[in-house]
Amino acid sequence: MKKVFIDGETGTTGLQVKDRLVNHPDIEIISIDPTKKRDMEEKRRLMKEADVTVLCLPDDAAIESVILAKEEGCRILDASSVHRVAEGWVYGLPELDVSQRDKIKAAQFVSNPGCYPTGAILLLKPLIEAGLLPADGDYSINAVSGYSGGGNALIDRYEGTENAPVYGAYGLTFNHKHLPEIKTWSGLDKAPIFMPSVGSFRQGMLTFLPIQLKNGVTMTQLQTKLAEVYANDAFVTVNEVNHVVDDAAPFLTPHGLEDTNQIELSVLSAPDNQSGVLVAKLDNLGKGASGAAVQNLNIMLGFDEATAVNLR
Numbered sequence: 001m002k003k004v005f006i007d008g009e010t011g012t013t014g015l016q017v018k019d020r021l022v023n024h025p026d027i028e029i030i031s032i033d034p035t036k037k038r039d040m041e042e043k044r045r046l047m048k049e050a051d052v053t054v055l056c057l058p059d060d061a062a063i064e065s066v067i068l069a070k071e072e073g074c075r076i077l078d079a080s081s082v083h084r085v086a087e088g089w090v091y092g093l094p095e096l097d098v099s100q101r102d103k104i105k106a107a108q109f110v111s112n113p114g115c116y117p118t119g120a121i122l123l124l125k126p127l128i129e130a131g132l133l134p135a136d137g138d139y140s141i142n143a144v145s146g147y148s149g150g151g152n153a154l155i156d157r158y159e160g161t162e163n164a165p166v167y168g169a170y171g172l173t174f175n176h177k178h179l180p181e182i183k184t185w186s187g188l189d190k191a192p193i194f195m196p197s198v199g200s201f202r203q204g205m206l207t208f209l210p211i212q213l214k215n216g217v218t219m220t221q222l223q224t225k226l227a228e229v230y231a232n233d234a235f236v237t238v239n240e241v242n243h244v245v246d247d248a249a250p251f252l253t254p255h256g257l258e259d260t261n262q263i264e265l266s267v268l269s270a271p272d273n274q275s276g277v278l279v280a281k282l283d284n285l286g287k288g289a290s291g292a293a294v295q296n297l298n299i300m301l302g303f304d305e306a307t308a309v310n311l312r
Ligand SMILES: NC(=O)C1=CN([C@@H]2O[C@H](COP(=O)(O)OP(=O)(O)OC[C@H]3O[C@@H](n4cnc5c(N)ncnc54)[C@H](OP(=O)(O)O)[C@@H]3O)[C@@H](O)[C@H]2O)C=CC1
Pocket: 007, 008, 009, 010, 011, 012, 013, 014, 037, 038, 055, 056, 057, 058, 059, 061, 079, 080, 081, 113, 114, 115, 148, 149, 150, 151, 152, 153, 284, 285, 288, 289
């Protein structure tokens, strides 16, 4: 049995990591006394006892906990956004390339990806690497997330008495915290324009990447490459061109993957086969956060990566 301490166990991400690990046959959760959850010496004690500590904390608190882990030589999986392009950290996206799982397994410090970057990077990186899309292209990403992406604060707003919008675009100063990781791990020369939004549903996410192809490359070629690259990745599905599978057809919705660690990539082509939209669908709390965290924990601890990653 391996031991895991979830620092931030009562937050949105922490609770979902806990719910998954409760069913894990090879992991025992060690919990902090709720009255001591901000006590740094108690955290230090539990970190030392744990094989891996998962940080499900606001960014400032994650930085403080990492100081402890460095002092004690403990292993960390950080779900916050502070270490995703940091020196000395491995980016916890196992499907990033063929060597990523080995890097995650060997690492002391692994950073869990953000929910929006997970979709954007899995779409962009292999296509740029294959020369089908330019690294110096002018990309725009539009996305919509369930309100749980905003943690307890936004959940309270949507599920409480406050008047929350059915739909709201945000990040309109174009410096969203996910831009550095999208740029770095996709292999882009410059950051895209990124316009996220939130809707009045709890979980689910769509990330849209409009594409205008040049030099005779076709949307069909993009789909073929994505299908080839992710053929052996259990959590990535690549749909046929224009194959919008959705219970709500003809609408493409953010729904259908809630409480799973799955991500679905679609290539929607205009009739000219030279333009269209690439789409990633995932659960922002699943492959976008807690499912991915458990997948990474499994890899770090040497278990089958699929163990307990889904809630259903
Ligand atoms: N929600 C999402 O979809 C995703 C979130 N993340 C990341 O995960 C992290 C957690 O986010 P999320 O779960 O949404 O946030 P929440 O606000 O839902 O939860 C944060 C939790 O951390 C606790 N906490 C705050 N400060 C401390 C501290 N110093 N020591 C111990 N516990 C503390 C809070 O307790 P209290 O309520 O008492 O303040 C709360 O339980 C963030 O860094 C976020 O960026 C990553 C991917 C997706």
